[in-house]
Amino acid sequence: xxxxxxxxxxxxxxxxxxxxxxxxxxxxxxxxxxxxxxxxxxxxxxxxxxxxxxxxxxxxxxxxxxxxxxxxxxxxxxxxxxxxxxxxxxxxxxxxxxxxxxxxxxxxxxxxxxxxxxxxxxxxxxxxxxxxxxxxxxxxxxxxxxxxxxxxxxxxxxxxxxxxxxxxxxxxxxxxxxxxxxxxxxxxxxxxxxxxxxxxxxxxxxxxxxxxxxxxxxxxxxxxxxxxxxxxxxxxxxxxxxxxxxxxxxxxxxxxxxxxxxxxxxxxxxxxxxxxxxxxxxxxxxxxxxxxxxxxxxxxxxxxxxxxxxxxxxxxxxxxxxxxxxxxxxxxxxxxxxxxxxxxxxxxxxxxxxxxxxxxxxxxxxxxxxxxxxxxxxxxxxxxxxxxxxxxxxxxxxxxxxxxxxxxxxxxxxxxxxxxxxxxxxxxxxxxxxxxxxxxxxxxxxxxxxxxxxxxxxxxxxxxxx
Amino acid sequence: xxxxxxxxxxxxxxxxxxxxxxxxxxxxxxxxxxxxxxxxxxxxxxxxxxxxxxxxxxxxxxxxxxxxxxxxxxxxxxxxxxxxxxxx
Numbered sequence: 001x002x003x004x005x006x007x008x009x010x011x012x013x014x015x016x017x018x019x020x021x022x023x024x025x026x027x028x029x030x031x032x033x034x035x036x037x038x039x040x041x042x043x044x045x046x047x048x049x050x051x052x053x054x055x056x057x058x059x060x061x062x063x064x065x066x067x068x069x070x071x072x073x074x075x076x077x078x079x080x081x082x083x084x085x086x087x088x089x090x091x092x093x094x095x096x097x098x099x100x101x102x103x104x105x106x107x108x109x110x111x112x113x114x115x116x117x118x119x120x121x122x123x124x125x126x127x128x129x130x131x132x133x134x135x136x137x138x139x140x141x142x143x144x145x146x147x148x149x150x151x152x153x154x155x156x157x158x159x160x161x162x163x164x165x166x167x168x169x170x171x172x173x174x175x176x177x178x179x180x181x182x183x184x185x186x187x188x189x190x191x192x193x194x195x196x197x198x199x200x201x202x203x204x205x206x207x208x209x210x211x212x213x214x215x216x217x218x219x220x221x222x223x224x225x226x227x228x229x230x231x232x233x234x235x236x237x238x239x240x241x242x243x244x245x246x247x248x249x250x251x252x253x254x255x256x257x258x259x260x261x262x263x264x265x266x267x268x269x270x271x272x273x274x275x276x277x278x279x280x281x282x283x284x285x286x287x288x289x290x291x292x293x294x295x296x297x298x299x300x301x302x303x304x305x306x307x308x309x310x311x312x313x314x315x316x317x318x319x320x321x322x323x324x325x326x327x328x329x330x331x332x333x334x335x336x337x338x339x340x341x342x343x344x345x346x347x348x349x350x351x352x353x354x355x356x357x358x359x360x361x362x363x364x365x366x367x368x369x370x371x372x373x374x375x376x377x378x379x380x381x382x383x384x385x386x387x388x389x390x391x392x393x394x395x396x397x398x399x400x401x402x403x404x405x406x407x408x409x410x411x412x413x414x415x416x417x418x419x420x421x422x423x424x425x426x427x428x429x430x431x432x433x434x435x436x437x438x439x440x441x442x443x444x445x446x447x448x449x450x451x452x453x454x455x456x457x458x459x460x461x462x463x464x465x466x
Numbered sequence: 467x468x469x470x471x472x473x474x475x476x477x478x479x480x481x482x483x484x485x486x487x488x489x490x491x492x493x494x495x496x497x498x499x500x501x502x503x504x505x506x507x508x509x510x511x512x513x514x515x516x517x518x519x520x521x522x523x524x525x526x527x528x529x530x531x532x533x534x535x536x537x538x539x540x541x542x543x544x545x546x547x548x549x550x551x552x553x554x
Contacts, residue, residue: 080529080530080533081529081533093537094537095533095536095537096533097526097530097533097534097537098530190511191511204511230519230520231519233513233517233518233519234511234513298494299494299495299498301491301494302491302492302494302495302498303495303498305488305491306491306492306495309488313477317478320478321539322539322548322549323537323538323539324534324537324538324539325537325539326539327539327540329540329549330549331550332549332550333548333549333550334478336549337478338478338479338480339480341477341478341479342479342480342481342482345479350477350479350482351485351487351488352488353477353479353482354473354474354477354479354482354483354484354485354488355484355485355488355491355492357473357476357477358473358484358488358492359492361471361473361476364492367495367496368492368495368496371495371496371498371500372495374500375495375498375500377500378500411487412485412487412488413487413490413491416487416491
């Protein structure tokens with residue numbers, strides 16, 4: 001498939017469509033959609049910007065590649081003056097006071113945000129059911145979940161309501177919904193894209209990432225959003241990824257996969273078979289494929305959730321109804337905090353805050369939290385050793401197909417375990433792309449830290465190979 | 467006053483109790499073997515002292531200030547109202 005961004009850009013330049021018409025069509029489609037992808041539409045803001053793009057074209061001025069391209073923003077990312085609810089009751093009336101760095105860079109390039117997208121509240125979920133705006137329905141089968149937490153964003157891209165969407169990925173929240181809705185979703189190397197302006201869930205693995213329909217679109221958006229930012233001191237200066245450098249011919253000589261992921265009893269037999277067929281196709285191209293040993297899925301999931309809950313308990317302690325959000329008054333300050341948080345947070349968010357405070361409390365922190373940190377170090381070291389002898393690691397995105405709407409909320413442990421294949425790469429802070437090929441919920445392509453370019457190149461190779 | 471703080475107090479969530487599903491995750495951690503039991507060896511996210519951002523006050527825009535005020539949950543006679551802080 002050709003780049004959607006390039007295609008629409010050409011239509012705007014050729015005047016075969018006006019930017020106002022383009023934006024209005026997408027807004028109408030979003031308005032009418034029944035997948036619960038929309039938390040708020042940015043109609044006035046977007047149409048005003050579109051009129052300016054049309055005026056520029058009319059005046060014979062050159063427009064940039066992203067100018068006039070409609071995109072969506074997960075509702076945990078800030079855009080000044082617009083709602084940022086995090087799909088929660090607590091922040092339902094909250095408006096962003098400032099704009100996230102990644103979004104500002106897209107605005108500077110002329111892209112037009114048209115929608116704040118439904119997601120799991122504060123990123124807490126893998127199904128986009130933990131939301132006060134209604135469970136997001138899968139783009140392919142609306143009886144199934146969209147995945148999460150960036151479910152609304154993935155569905156909007158899959159249904160062509162947005163050309164691309166910007167999600168947040170802490171433990172798989174871009175990749176898993178991308179897999180469930182058969183689009184591309186990238187978790188860049190941690191620190192490549194600024195986290196300034198994304199509501200913090202687990203700061204040590206939070207990443208802002210693009211969802212789109214082509215590898216080329218992912219490249220364009222990634223290049224636009226990347227870069228060092230003084231407002232997020234974990235960012236680093238990365239190199240621009242040139243289009244020519246990610247063309248189809250793979251320079252990956254050795255590819256690995258985690259044997260225990262595939263031999264697990266928890267994997268769906270069809271996903272397993274499809275994955276192994278893909279491995280054979282890669283081998284047939286002369287690439288060496290190695291089986292790798294890795295940590296058990298339950299250790300990966302437990303390590304991730306232990307650290308993520310500890311961090312979210314700390315990050316969400318600021319949400320008490322004092323300075324913003326929906327406050328409930330009580331007899332004194334402490335009671336006001338407690339009643340506000342008790343009634344305005346969802347059950348899943350409360351579960352994670354409580355879990356986080358458990359692991360950080362005296363008597364538990366050494367046994368659980370510090371051990372979790374040690375395990376994360378061991379996981380990172382494992383990756384570093386693997387990438388001394390490998391170029392790429394591939395993996396299914398999920399062990400199973402998307403569950404039916406309603407099933408995940410009944411069984412939180414099963415939902416946590418469904419993240420088994422995505423959380424390890426988050427703990428390793430590695431660049432990982434979900435691609436809509438290889439299994440019915442896609443494949444993940446991972447490279448060493450800061451080698452996002454190789455990930456995109458291998459995705460182009462796979463597109464032509466399988 | 468007891469020095470033991472239960473999770474409901476730590477979390478400021480009334481009636482909060484540890485979850486069975488989450489406790490199962492913690493059990494896995496307790497029994498896991500980390501090859502390296504000394505954390506913080508791989509602190510890749512630390513910032514060099516030479517690379518810290520300038521410690522200076524940046525004035526917010528008028529729009530930002532206005533949105534912050536608009537977001538405040540309660541206002542009375544031009545003042546932003548907070549709960550009573552003093553306990554009995």
